[in-house]
Amino acid sequence: MPAPRTPGFVNGGVSFWYREPGLPEPGPRLDGDVRADVVIVGAGYTGLWTAYHLKRADPALRVVVLESEFAGFGASGRNGGWLSGELPGSPERYARTHGREAAVAFQRAMFATVDEVLATLDAEGIDADAVKGGQLGVARNPAQAARLARFVEESRAWGWGESDLRLLDPAEREGRLRVAGAVAAAWTPHCARVQPAKLARGLAGAVRRLGVEVYERTPVTAIRPSRGRTAAAALTPYGTAWGDAVLRTTEGFTARLPGLRREWLPMNSSMIVTEPLPAEVWDEIGWAGRELLGDAAHYYMYAQRTADDRIAFGGRGRPYLYGSRVDDRGRTAAWTVDALWSLLTGMFPAVAAYRADHAWSGVLGVPRDWCATVGLDRATGLGWAGGYTGNGVSTTNLAARTLRDLVLGRDTELTALPWTGRRVRRWEPEPLRWLGVHSMYTLYRRADAQEAAGSGRTSPLARLADLITGH
Ligand SMILES: Cc1cc2nc3c(=O)[nH]c(=O)nc-3n(C[C@H](O)[C@H](O)[C@H](O)COP(=O)(O)OP(=O)(O)OC[C@H]3O[C@@H](n4cnc5c(N)ncnc54)[C@H](O)[C@@H]3O)c2cc1C
Numbered sequence: 001m002p003a004p005r006t007p008g009f010v011n012g013g014v015s016f017w018y019r020e021p022g023l024p025e026p027g028p029r030l031d032g033d034v035r036a037d038v039v040i041v042g043a044g045y046t047g048l049w050t051a052y053h054l055k056r057a058d059p060a061l062r063v064v065v066l067e068s069e070f071a072g073f074g075a076s077g078r079n080g081g082w083l084s085g086e087l088p089g090s091p092e093r094y095a096r097t098h099g100r101e102a103a104v105a106f107q108r109a110m111f112a113t114v115d116e117v118l119a120t121l122d123a124e125g126i127d128a129d130a131v132k133g134g135q136l137g138v139a140r141n142p143a144q145a146a147r148l149a150r151f152v153e154e155s156r157a158w159g160w161g162e163s164d165l166r167l168l169d170p171a172e173r174e175g176r177l178r179v180a181g182a183v184a185a186a187w188t189p190h191c192a193r194v195q196p197a198k199l200a201r202g203l204a205g206a207v208r209r210l211g212v213e214v215y216e217r218t219p220v221t222a223i224r225p226s227r228g229r230t231a232a233a234a235l236t237p238y239g240t241a242w243g244d245a246v247l248r249t250t251e252g253f254t255a256r257l258p259g260l261r262r263e264w265l266p267m268n269s270s271m272i273v274t275e276p277l278p279a280e281v282w283d284e285i286g287w288a289g290r291e292l293l294g295d296a297a298h299y300y301m302y303a304q305r306t307a308d309d310r311i312a313f314g315g316r317g318r319p320y321l322y323g324s325r326v327d328d329r330g331r332t333a334a335w336t337v338d339a340l341w342s343l344l345t346g347m348f349p350a351v352a353a354y355r356a357d358h359a360w361s362g363v364l365g366v367p368r369d370w371c372a373t374v375g376l377d378r379a380t381g382l383g384w385a386g387g388y389t390g391n392g393v394s395t396t397n398l399a400a401r402t403l404r405d406l407v408l409g410r411d412t413e414l415t416a417l418p419w420t421g422r423r424v425r426r427w428e429p430e431p432l433r434w435l436g437v438h439s440m441y442t443l444y445r446r447a448d449a450q451e452a453a454g455s456g457r458t459s460p461l462a463r464l465a466d467l468i469t470g471h
Helices: 045-057 091-098 100-123 142-157 170-176 195-209 251-256 279-285 334-347 347-353 390-408 432-452 460-469
Strands: 005-011 036-041 063-066 082-084 135-139 184-188 191-193 213-215 222-224 233-235 237-250 266-276 293-296 302-305 311-315 356-366 373-377 380-388
Touching: 045 063, 045 390, 063 237, 063 373, 082 237, 082 390, 091 100, 100 191, 100 195, 100 390, 135 142, 135 170, 135 311, 142 184, 142 191, 142 266, 142 380, 191 266, 191 293, 195 213, 195 311, 195 373, 222 237, 237 390, 266 334, 266 432, 279 347, 311 334, 334 347, 334 356, 373 390, 380 390, 432 460
Parallel strands: 005 356, 036 063, 036 237, 063 213, 135 293, 237 380
Antiparallel strands: 082 191, 135 184, 222 233, 233 237, 266 311, 266 356, 293 302, 302 311, 373 380
C-alpha cells in the first residue's frame, strides 16, 4: 500500500531528528598539521564519548576529533533511539573465546551502561527526551511466540531473572501497548528512549566545553601507524593530525578508508515517522510508558513513540549496496517507505488515517562474526571501536570508556571484557558479499511469510540464512 505523505514530507535530509533542532552549522576545518595526544576519526557517539571520557580522566590531554561532515552526521544522528542494554553480539561467541563468566560480565556492563548514559546526560544538562520505559518485544504468530519464549528461557540459563526480562501476560501486554495480531510479548526494563540527534548535539557541546578540538568537514583519507619515533597519523586534505594514539570510530563508513573495505559490512537501515498523532489514536494504542517496541520477525522492525507524539518506525529497506557503497544523505526508496508504512499500519490500524512525514536511512557496521569489538594496538598506536550490528546507541559509551582505559594504559574490568582486542576475518570479496547478504534477507523474508502462514515453528529458511552469513 503506498504510504500517504504529508505535503511537507521530507525524504533524507540526514534524518527527521534534525528537524526541530535544525542541521548544525559545521564548525571549523582542520587548518594545517597538528600534534595531539589522541586523534579521533569520526564524530559519532563513539568518537564523542571517547573524547569526553579521555578529557574527563585527564584534562591535560590534547584530544583532536576529525569529522568528514558534522558531529552526529552518521548513524548517531539517525537511529531508532533505543538506548538498550542488549549485548552487541552473541553471548555464546564471546563465551567461546573468553568463557561464560566473561560473557556474563559483558552483559552486566551493558545493562549498567544504560543508566551510566542517563546519569551523564543529567549531569551535563543534555536534554535528549530520555525516558527509561524498557523495551517490549511482540510476537505476531506462534513461531515468533515460541522464539520469544525460548529467548526468555535461555536468558535464565545465563543467570538473568524476571527483573531483567520476562514474558507478559495478555492483560499486562494489552495494558502497555495494543499491537494488532500480537499473541505474546516480552519486556525488559534495560532500555530507554532517546532523541538521537539531541544526544549527539548535546555530547558535541559537552566535549567542546571540555576543550576537545572538533574539526568538521575534514575527511580523513588515510590512517598511518606509528613507526619508530614517528607518531601515528590521520591524513586529511587540510593537514595531518599526529597522535600517540589514532582511534578509528567510523562504524558503518569504515569501508571507505583505504585497506578496510571488507572490515565491517555497511548495513543500511531505514526509518519513517508519522505526523503527530492525536489523543484518540493513543487511547486506542496505549503506549503511555514510552517503551521501545520491536518484534520477533527475522526481518525485524523497531519503533519508538516520540516526545511530540509521533511513531518513529524502522526496519525493512535495501540492506546493502554492492561494493560496500554508502548512501550518505539518507534518501530512501519509495518502496521502502511504502513497505514500512504497511507494516506500521498493520500493527496499528488506527494510524492508517494519518500520514508519513519523513523518511531517512543510515548505515551501521557489521563484523564478519556479528560481534562488536574495541581495541588499541600499542605497537602501532592505532585503535578502533565499532561493529555494533545495530546496537550502538548505548554500546558506544561502553566502548569509549574502554578506549579511555586502553589509551591511558589501565588494566580495568572494562579492558578485560571479551570484546577487547577481538579480531575476526574480513568479509568475502564481491560479488560474494552482495550475494550472501541478499540471499540472507531474501530467505528471512520468506521465513517470515512461512511463519505468518502459521507453521508454528521457526522456518528452516531462517536457519539457512544464518548459516550463509554467520549471523
Ligand atoms: C536507521 C538506524 C537505526 C538504528 N537504530 C538503533 C537503535 O535504535 N539503537 C541502537 O543501539 N543502535 C541503533 N542503530 C545503530 C547505531 O546508531 C550505531 O551503532 C551508532 O550510532 C554508531 O555510532 P558511531 O559513532 O560508531 O558511528 P556513526 O554515528 O556512524 O559516526 C561515524 C562518523 O564518522 C564520520 N566519518 C566517516 N568516515 C570518516 C572519515 N574518513 N573521516 C572523518 N570522519 C569520518 C561520519 O561522518 C560519522 O559522523 C541504528 C542505526 C541506523 C542507521
